[in-house]
Amino acid sequence: MTRRVVWVGCGRHAEQMLLPQLSRHDIELVGVCDINPEAAKVVARRYGVQHVTTDYNELLALPNIDVVGMAAGPAQHRDISIAALQRNINVFMEKPCGASAADAEAIQAAAHAAGKIVAVGFMKRYSTANRMAYNVVKSPEFGRVAAFFGEYMTAPTYFTGNVDYTGFYLHHCVHYMDLVRYYVAPVTSVTVFRNEIEAGKQVLHVHFGFENGAIGTVVMGTLQSRGTPVERIQVMGDQRRVEVNGVIEVNYFRNPPFKADDPAASLSDGVDTLSWKPNFTAAANEDFKGYNALFGAFFAALDGQASDLPTIDDGVRAMHVLEAVVRGIQNPGKTITLAAR
Incomplete structure (x- = not known):
């Protein structure tokens, strides 16, 4: 249609x-x-x-x-x-x-x-690498998530003359307010530590508590050049973790035996690390940022198909978490509790 x-x-x-x-x-x-x-x-x-x-x-x-x-x-x-x-x-x-x-x-x-x-437009759910990591995390093999770590940096490009971090929070940080819930569970608390080295240049360590008992930290700030890789994710379970580097590389670490004392050691299915990178030389449109898949989920939802499309309900939840983070910035080190949503 x-x-x-x-x-x-x-x-x-x-x-x-x-x-x-x-x-x-x-x-x-x-x-x-x-x-x-x-x-x-x-x-x-x-x-x-x-x-x-x-x-x-x-x-x-x-x-x-x-x-x-x-x-x-x-x-x-x-x-x-x-x-x-x-x-x-x-x-x-x-x-x-x-x-x-x-x-x-x-x-x-x-x-x-x-x-x-x-x-x-929470397209980070749909980045090919993030989606692969999500599917690993939600598989029975991975088990319960224990911890989340993320880095999502940018440069001080939101400011011209007058420093106002509102744009940084609304346009940049809000992505991870959705992503942590998507990977782990609803957020129940945030605690923020902040270092502003000069006007327009700050770094935040945001610590999350989750409804399922997991913990998490996301480092966000305006201290890094956008010409360098500025994003990575790690989700940790019991003897397992999955990492995404720069939205284009996935590594799934499992529980391999030590290899040094085994002269017959090889790579073993089921325990050794799995890795993936896209093939950018192929004549295919890699959706490494996730926008195409996001639109696909949107139109599927309009057709009445099941979808994990981020809707305004997810947007409301993300904005409440973001506002808790902003309150945490104003009260460094104080834990801000969120109402169940």
């Missing part, structure tokens, strides 16, 4: 990351919008779109629209998604789902009232 889609926000992220992956699916892009008319015109030319505007309400008024997609800003995501839901239009929004948990809850209420789907 071909879906009629309109899109709001034609900046670099949408142009280079989102729309090329969206176009791989059975959609008709019938309208685009941006407050910068030239940016909208560029996207319209590229995809043969006839309706170009700077007012998203014009897109929502077009006939027979199935989906509005957006990559705009926190407040815009709240307002546009609620307006779309009031017209019974499904929504795909890049994260964040508003500027606050209250914004996310307003979108959630509108989605439930309309009976429509709001997908949130």
Whole structure:
């Protein structure tokens, strides 16, 4: 079934990351919008779109629209998604789902009232390497998760002159507020330690408590060049752990015997390490960032198929965890307890 889609926000992220992956699916892009008319015109030319505007309400008024997609800003995501839901239009929004948990809850209420789907762009669930690691962690062989460790760094590129970390929290950190719950369990507490070496350059160690008794730490900050690898994940169980380096390499460590004293030692199925890297030389579109699979899950959900699509319900949970982290930053070393969700 071909879906009629309109899109709001034609900046670099949408142009280079989102729309090329969206176009791989059975959609008709019938309208685009941006407050910068030239940016909208560029996207319209590229995809043969006839309706170009700077007012998203014009897109929502077009006939027979199935989906509005957006990559705009926190407040815009709240307002546009609620307006779309009031017209019974499904929504795909890049994260964040508003500027606050209250914004996310307003979108959630509108989605439930309309009976429509709001997908949130937590694409890290769908990175090929992350998905492989997730499937390992959720397998009976892996057993109960005991600990999570992550690093997710960036450079101080969110700031020009006036240092305000809000963009860093909403656009960067929020990814891991969803990912830790996805891999482990609902978050029950956070404790934050912070080191700001100068304005705009900080590092956070965020410690998580989980509903299943697991513990976790995620290191996030604005101290590293984006020209270097800045992300890795480790999930640990009993005598097992799985690691993802830079979203493109998976290592699954199990419980091998020592090899040194065994002259017949070899590589043994079932105990030795399994490793995977993508083959970028193949004539295939590796979905290492996960956007294509995320859109696939969205359209599958619209068709009524079972899916682990991150929805506005997940967005609300992630925003509550993020707000707990921000409170923890303001109260370093103090444990912030979260209500069950």
